[in-house]
Amino acid sequence: xxxxxxxxxxxxxxxxxxxxxxxxxxxxxxxxxxxxxxxxxxxxxxxxxxxxxxxxxxxxxxxxxxxxxxxxxxxxxxxxxxxxxxxxxxxxxxxxxxxxxxxxxxxxxxxxxxxxxxxxxxxxxxxxxxxxxxxxxxxxxxxxxxxxxxxxxxxxxxxxxxxxxxxxxxxxxxxxxxxxxxxxxxxxxxxxxxxxxxxxxxxxxxxxxxxxxxxxxxxxxxxxxxxxxxxxxxxxxxxxxxxxxxxxxxxx
Numbered sequence: 159x160x161x162x163x164x165x166x167x168x169x170x171x172x173x174x175x176x177x178x179x180x181x182x183x184x185x186x187x188x189x190x191x192x193x194x195x196x197x198x199x200x201x202x203x204x205x206x207x208x209x210x211x212x213x214x215x216x217x218x219x220x221x222x223x224x225x226x227x228x229x230x231x232x233x234x235x236x237x238x239x240x241x242x243x244x245x246x247x248x249x250x251x252x253x254x255x256x257x258x259x260x261x262x263x264x265x266x267x268x269x270x271x272x273x274x275x276x277x278x279x280x281x282x283x284x285x286x287x288x289x290x291x292x293x294x295x296x297x298x299x300x301x302x303x304x305x306x307x308x309x310x311x312x313x314x315x316x317x318x319x320x321x322x323x324x325x326x327x328x329x330x331x332x333x334x335x336x337x338x339x340x341x342x343x344x345x346x347x348x349x350x351x352x353x354x355x356x357x358x359x360x361x362x363x364x365x366x367x368x369x370x371x372x373x374x375x376x377x378x379x380x381x382x383x384x385x386x387x388x389x390x391x392x393x394x395x396x397x398x399x400x401x402x403x404x405x406x407x408x409x410x
Contacts, residue, residue: 177388194382203316208364211241211329216337219245227276230254231285240291240330242323247295248331249274250338251285258284260345263331263368265354268305268392270294278349284339288331290324290357309392310399313406321357321378328361332368344369353377353392 173179180188197203217239224233234250251274252258261284266275272295278285292301292308301320302308312318332346347370350358355376362371377392378384385397400406 175388175390181387191380191383193380204360204364207322207326208329211326212333212367214239214241214330214333216330216334218334218338221250226254227251227274229276229279229281231276231281233274233276236286236334238330238334240323241326242291244291244298244323245296246288246291246327246330248286248288250287251276251283253282253284256282258282258339258342260284260347261286261335261339261342262347262349263288263328263335265328265348265350265358266290266294267352267354268293268309284335284342286331286335288327290327290353292320305392306395309395313396313399314403321360324353324357325361328357329365332365336367343367347371349374351375 183191219237219239220235222235224235227233231251231254234252236248236250237245238248240246259282262278262280264278264285264287266287266289270289270293274287289296292298292303292311294303297303301311308320311320312323313320316322328348328350332348335346336343346368348358348362348365348368349372350356351374355373356378358371358373359376359378362368384393385400389397
């Protein structure tokens with residue numbers, strides 16, 4: 159039986175960018191872009207980091223009930239410990255009256271606000287919305303909260319780059335959700351958008367406790383190609399820095 163034809167390219171969309179955001183590629187051509195080879199020490203760097211992080215006992219600093227959302231879900235304001243002696247703030251949504259049937263960690267993008275985004279319509283799940291270190295409700299001394307500075311924080315070395323710390327924030331969030339609801343083991347998912355998508359891709363490469371994931375317009379990806387294409391936001395900040403500091407982009 160022949161394979162069905164590929165879906166047509168979406169129609170051209172109006173935009174305000176001073177460049178073509180498709181970079182002259184059709185949807186099919188974009189799907190043909192293959193990732194570059196990883197650095198030779200990629201797994202040797204990440205696997206021990208994952209092991210050290212998940213070996214930590216999840217520490218809940220506080221949990222305050224703050225009411226219900228429009229779908230009747232119970233809303234909690236959390237603060238919990240992550241790595242490097244830091245703490246994250248988070249929102250937790252729980253079903254109105256029952257125990258959750260599954261769990262979901264939700265990773266945000268740059269530009270996230272302090273208010274809870276309760277648009278995900280899952281009323282039977284435990285939804286944990288952590289704020290990555292240094293951003294929004296997880297602001298902390300030493301990490302700049304501005305997008306163009308946050309994305310460069312510690313970029314000179316893989317061990318100090320803030321993005322690696324954000325990956326650890328994903329792992330500690332999974333640990334916390336499982337510590338609060340152990341029955342959800344094997345039924346944890348992850349949703350990440352933009353920054354949360356890129357961080358999620360790095361986290362999920364080693365994370366064995368997450369069964370399902372959705373990454374929406376994730377950042378990072380094909381780093382050598384990404385550094386050559388016109389862009390805005392955090393990506394433009396990285397491009398500007400790497401042009402001034404050749405070699406840094408090899409590990410960014």
